């Protein structure tokens with residue numbers, strides 16, 4: 001069997017470890033030794049942009065951030081794409097199956113293509129950790145680690161100047177990165193999309209921390225909205241799929257907090273730093289195991305399934321069951337964190 005691998009959507013630390021896990025386990029078990037990579041996500045499938053993937057290409061890549069294959073947010077049904085074109089490219093290159101490593105967007109496309117008869121296995125990826133079918137996605141632990149380290153640094157400069165520091169993190173429409181990095185850094189307030197909050201409440205938390213002699217740290221997820229806002233804060237237009245590009249809520253909150261509390265306030269948006277660089281050990285192990293399990297699924301020809309983490313086990317979930325609902329931060333996880341606010 002010849003397997004083509006692609007990485008699609010926003011990159012996440014651990015993508016290379018998945019690629020290595022698939023190829024290496026295929027070769028090591030003797031189950032498959034014929035792999036190629038599609039460059040830049042679905043774009044490479046549609047364009048027939050294909051590179052060899054052998055032992056040489058995957059050597060040591062589990063330690064590297066980004067993806068050796070490149071990624072994009074290309075929709076495989078748009079432009080010259082579509083089922084016929086993809087079948088044509090696969091036949092031309094003798095490719096029997098695709099392993100698609102991506103988030104909910106990539107996997108939604110994978111489901112449509114599988115329904116049309118193309119052999120696809122999925123591997124879930126996102127720093128946002130918002131896929132409901134898996135307990136954790138690789139990339140999340142690394143992003144939380146980077147954000148936590150940044151917040152530790154924001155706290156020392158905040159302390160030195162007696163300022164309120166706002167750290168804005170990624171996560172799109174969920175607050176997982178904010179919740180975990182905020183708890184790890186000991187934030188005085190964590191603002192997430194799942195919990196609309198008033199400026200008065202934020203002011204109360206900031207003032208109470210400051211009254212105890214602390215330099216308040218406020219962690220805000222990019223998708224957070226104040227209770228007075230009708231929509232998320234977006235000032236950079238739409239992405240290729242027509243979704244609002246998020247970012248900037250921290251800068252919006254800073255003058256409001258400063259004005260109401262009288263405490264000098266600075267905002268830092270961590271942005272793509274959270275997705276760059278070397279994956280954590282946890283993410284390398286998770287990504288490698290997911291890659292190995294994806295290879296097994298392909299050998300079993302379980303098309304239309306993705307691998308997922310449940311507890312400490314790697315399990316299989318059908319695309320149909322995996323897609324649909326976002327994994328948001330449950331009320332009890334927020335309530336637990338909130339006890340330590342202020």
Ligand SMILES: Nc1ncnc2c1ncn2[C@@H]1O[C@H](COP(=O)(O)OP(=O)(O)O)[C@@H](O)[C@H]1O
Pocket residue numbers: 008009010072073074075076077102103104105106107108109112125126240241
């Ligand atoms: N329902 C869908 N059908 C077909 N293609 C889709 C669908 N949803 C998303 N895509 C395509 O997949 C790309 C990757 O999805 P995106 O959400 O950007 O990243 P991720 O895979 O990380 O969630 C999108 O830019 C879009 O072109």
Ligand SMILES: O=P(O)(O)OC[C@H]1O[C@](O)(COP(=O)(O)O)[C@@H](O)[C@@H]1O
Pocket residue numbers: 009010011103104125126127128170171172222239246275
């Ligand atoms: O890299 P871009 O296109 O600016 O997108 C930023 C978005 O990508 C993410 O980092 C990851 O999202 P996906 O996993 O859906 O690709 C979000 O947290 C963020 O909102």
Ligand SMILES: [Mg+2]
Pocket residue numbers: 009103104105106
């Ligand atoms: Mg997505």
